[in-house]
Amino acid sequence: MTSISSVQIRYSWASDPMSDQKTTSDTRERILDVAERLFMENGYEATSMRTITSAAEVNLAAVNYHFGSKEALLCEVFRRRLAWLNQQRLQALDELEAQAAGAPLKPSQILEAFFGTLLRMGEDPSLGGMTFLRLLGRTLTEPAEFIRTFFAGEYAQVIDRYKLALFRALPDVPKAEIVWRLHFMLGAMSYAIAGTDVLQVVTGCELGDLAGESADDPGDTALARRLAQRLMPFLLGGLRAPLPQFHELPFPSPPTPPPRGGRGDS
Amino acid sequence: MTSISSVQIRYSWASDPMSDQKTTSDTRERILDVAERLFMENGYEATSMRTITSAAEVNLAAVNYHFGSKEALLCEVFRRRLAWLNQQRLQALDELEAQAAGAPLKPSQILEAFFGTLLRMGEDPSLGGMTFLRLLGRTLTEPAEFIRTFFAGEYAQVIDRYKLALFRALPDVPKAEIVWRLHFMLGAMSYAIAGTDVLQVVTGCELGDLAGESADDPGDTALARRLAQRLMPFLLGGLRAPLPQFHELPFPSPPTPPPRGGRGDS
DNA sequence: ACTTCGATCAAACGTTCGTTTTAATGTTAG
DNA sequence: CTAACATTAAAACGAACGTTTGATCGAAGT
Numbered sequence: 001m002t003s004i005s006s007v008q009i010r011y012s013w014a015s016d017p018m019s020d021q022k023t024t025s026d027t028r029e030r031i032l033d034v035a036e037r038l039f040m041e042n043g044y045e046a047t048s049m050r051t052i053t054s055a056a057e058v059n060l061a062a063v064n065y066h067f068g069s070k071e072a073l074l075c076e077v078f079r080r081r082l083a084w085l086n087q088q089r090l091q092a093l094d095e096l097e098a099q100a101a102g103a104p105l106k107p108s109q110i111l112e113a114f115f116g117t118l119l120r121m122g123e124d125p126s127l128g129g130m131t132f133l134r135l136l137g138r139t140l141t142e143p144a145e146f147i148r149t150f151f152a153g154e155y156a157q158v159i160d161r162y163k164l165a166l167f168r169a170l171p172d173v174p175k176a177e178i179v180w181r182l183h184f185m186l187g188a189m190s191y192a193i194a195g196t197d198v199l200q201v202v203t204g205c206e207l208g209d210l211a212g213e214s215a216d217d218p219g220d221t222a223l224a225r226r227l228a229q230r231l232m233p234f235l236l237g238g239l240r241a242p243l244p245q246f247h248e249l250p251f252p253s254p255p256t257p258p259p260r261g262g263r264g265d266s
Numbered sequence: 267m268t269s270i271s272s273v274q275i276r277y278s279w280a281s282d283p284m285s286d287q288k289t290t291s292d293t294r295e296r297i298l299d300v301a302e303r304l305f306m307e308n309g310y311e312a313t314s315m316r317t318i319t320s321a322a323e324v325n326l327a328a329v330n331y332h333f334g335s336k337e338a339l340l341c342e343v344f345r346r347r348l349a350w351l352n353q354q355r356l357q358a359l360d361e362l363e364a365q366a367a368g369a370p371l372k373p374s375q376i377l378e379a380f381f382g383t384l385l386r387m388g389e390d391p392s393l394g395g396m397t398f399l400r401l402l403g404r405t406l407t408e409p410a411e412f413i414r415t416f417f418a419g420e421y422a423q424v425i426d427r428y429k430l431a432l433f434r435a436l437p438d439v440p441k442a443e444i445v446w447r448l449h450f451m452l453g454a455m456s457y458a459i460a461g462t463d464v465l466q467v468v469t470g471c472e473l474g475d476l477a478g479e480s481a482d483d484p485g486d487t488a489l490a491r492r493l494a495q496r497l498m499p500f501l502l503g504g505l506r507a508p509l510p511q512f513h514e515l516p517f518p519s520p521p522t523p524p525p526r527g528g529r530g531d532s
Numbered sequence: 533a534c535t536t537c538g539a540t541c542a543a544a545c546g547t548t549c550g551t552t553t554t555a556a557t558g559t560t561a562g
Numbered sequence: 563c564t565a566a567c568a569t570t571a572a573a574a575c576g577a578a579c580g581t582t583t584g585a586t587c588g589a590a591g592t
Contacts, residue, residue, distance in 0.1 A: 025569070043409050045311030049550060059571055064551060066569095138407045141460045143309050180496045184454040187461065188504070191453020194407045230446045234504040238454070241503020244495045291539070315580060325541055330581060332539095 028066050030056045036077050036128065040135035044074055044142060075150050078136070081121070081128050086158040088117050093161055104168040111235055114162050115189055119231070122193070122224030130193075130220035137194030140186075170239075177243060185235045192231060294332050296322045301329075302343050302394065306401035310340055310408060341416050344402070347387070347394050352424040354383050359427055370434040377501055380428050381455055385497070388459070388490030396459075396486035403460030406452075436505075443509060451501045458497055 034056040038047045049070055053060045067073040092113035096105055122133045139147060159182075166178050300322040304313045315336060319326045333339040358379035362371055388399045405413060425448075432444050 027569080041409060043311065045309065046410065048548075050548085059569095060550095061552080061572090062570070070550065138409065141404045141407055141457070143307060143404065144312065177496070181500055183461070184458055184497065184500045187457020188450040188454035190457055191407070192450055195449070195453065229510045230443070231450065233507045233510045234447055234450045237507020238500040238504035241499045244499045293539080314578075316578085325539095326580095327542090327582080328540070336580065 027056075027058050027062055031058060031063060031066065031073070032077055032080065035073055036135060037131050039074065039077065040131050040138065044139065044144070044147075071146050074139075074147070078139070078150070078154070081132050081136075082154045084127070085118060085121060086154065089114055089158050090161060092117055093165060097165070104171070105165055107166070107169050107239055108232075108236055110162060110165050110169055111185070111232060111239070115185070115232065115235065116228060118189070119224055119228040122227070123221045125221075130224055133193045133224070137190035137192075140190050173243065181239050184238060188235060188238070189231060192227060293322075293324050293328055297324060297329060297332065297339070298343055298346065301339055302401060303397050305340065305343065306397050306404065309404065310410070310413075337412050340405075340413070344405070344416070344420070347398050347402075348420045350393070351384060351387060352420065355380055355424050356427060358383055359431060363431070370437070371431055373432070373435050373505055374498075374502055376428060376431050376435055377451070377498060377505070381451070381498065381501065382494065384455070385490055385494040388493070389487045391487075396490055399459045399490070403456035403458075406456050439509065447505050447507075450504060454501060454504070455497060458493060 031052065035047075035052050038052055038055060041047075042051075049063055050060060052073075053062060056062075063070065063073055067076055093110070096109050096113060118133070121127045122130045128135075140151065142148075163179065163182065166182065167175055170178060297318065301313075301318050304318055304321060307313075308317075315329055316326060318339075319328060322328075329336065329339055333342055359376070362375050362379055384399070387393045388396045394401075406417065408414075429445065429448065432448065433441055436444060
């Protein structure tokens with residue numbers, strides 16, 4: 001219910017008639033908002049242009065006019081949020097490192113800067129709220145080529161910075177191990193967000209009980225805050241878990257031939 | 267290349283002409299094998315019936331004849347693996363509890379029974395190997411209704427048993443907290459598996475270096491083993507992490523401002 | 533030998549997809 | 563007023579989708 005009334009157009013030109021950016025019609029923003037929600041609810045492939053444009057109450061051709069294609073629409077849905085998010089993440093790391101004055105940061109500080117920045121987006125509906133967080137978590141596993149290359153470009157810089165910060169924060173942990181655990185942490189967070197209604201069924205609906213009612217905004221906001229409180233200790237515990245003891249292969253230094261080669265019947 | 271020659275049909279009737287099961291044509295199995303791989307590579311929606319049937323070298327109508335619909339095909343792809351997997355999981359828990367003689371199990375034992383059983387499937391190509399594991403990880407976030415209800419039914423029993431085992435293993439931890447962390451662990455594992463080529467790009471391809479060459483079977487087998495060695499300590503560390511201290515809101519009461527972080531760690 | 537029946541086949545079904553085209557609209561500048 | 567422009571509207575495009583149909587094949591069954 002009330003599916004369209006929550007669009008809340010900004011109308012910045014109404015209070016700022018001097019704006020020279022009248023070319024940016026609100027059709028664009030309305031398409032982006034609706035596409036963000038529908039892509040989250042149904043997935044990219046299962047959401048048709050006609051569903052998007054009719055829900056946004058715009059013409060079918062509007063998407064191709066403003067964005068060029070359906071693929072470009074999805075990328076733009078992410079770009080307008082990820083640009084801000086990853087800039088915030090870099091800025092948060094900058095401030096932490098400046099105030100540490102050369103000393104390595106604490107792992108908890110790094111995780112707070114990376115994951116806390118994201119989870120705080122889930123509390124702010126004007127930044128996409130939980131809708132965007134869920135969409136992000138679900139889309140990260142999409143196998144489509146253009147999505148993977150898009151995310152690779154958007155995340156390359158921020159991941160590299162945080163990786164180096166973790167290397168310095170945990171000098172005794174092998175770098176490969178840190179990369180693996182960064183991988184695990186990203187997965188735990190993405191799934192926890194994306195699956196709040198998928199794995200809830202699996203885990204017996206107890207998360208749903210804790211998440212409060214299914215109201216549009218306050219429920220999601222509370223969920224984001226509660227999720228952050230639960231997730232951060234888990235991630236920190238996993239990151240600092242005792243290392244696995246290897247009988248062999250701490251790193252692939254020797255050009256090890258594939259064990260049990262056999263003749264390839266491929 | 268050589269995409270079809272790796273089907274390796276069994277031909278059990280060739281050496282066992284007494285088999286009364288001639289009705290089970292190998293067409294069924296060939297469709298399931300090919301569909302499993304293509305659904306993993308492209309996702310469910312982006313994989314067409316024509317792609318599946320032509321790759322399996324069967325007629326287009328064969329899927330509808332043997333399975334009824336595309337949705338039923340996906341469910342059958344999972345059912346033939348999940349039935350065995352979850353039965354193994356229940357059996358592993360039964361044996362652990364029988365040998366514990368009433369005493370609560372150790373968390374590491376429970377995690378090993380649940381996640382180790384799955385990860386060992388990744389080492390056995392006859393059980394689907396990493397192809398099935400990746401498909402499982404990616405499909406768990408699919409928003410389609412029939413997929414969610416299917417998984418809910420397949421996982422209900424095993425999740426409930428393991429949840430209770432964790433409750434008894436960690437009597438001092440609130441049950442809601444355990445459910446959350448079970449949620450996080452499932453996510454970390456699923457993403458780590460599903461994203462071995464997605465998040466690899468994000469994390470800088472160092473996991474790919476560790477995973478060895480891109481050979482079909484030995485690479486995946488080695489990856490599954492290495493993944494298990496890395497993942498289990500992480501999950502255990504997260505599960506046993508110190509509990510978050512709540513200054514307020516064990517339930518949603520006031521609109522709390524964002525808590526000023528910066529408490530010491532370690 | 534004829535029937536039966538499950539399995540496979542080619543061909544077509546109607547629908548929906550993303551995109552394009554062409555015309556009409558409203559606004560801005562000269 | 564008009565020319566130029568950016569935006570929206572309606573309609574259609576060809577292609578691809580999941581599914582269904584009716585014929586054909588081949589190996590039991592009586």
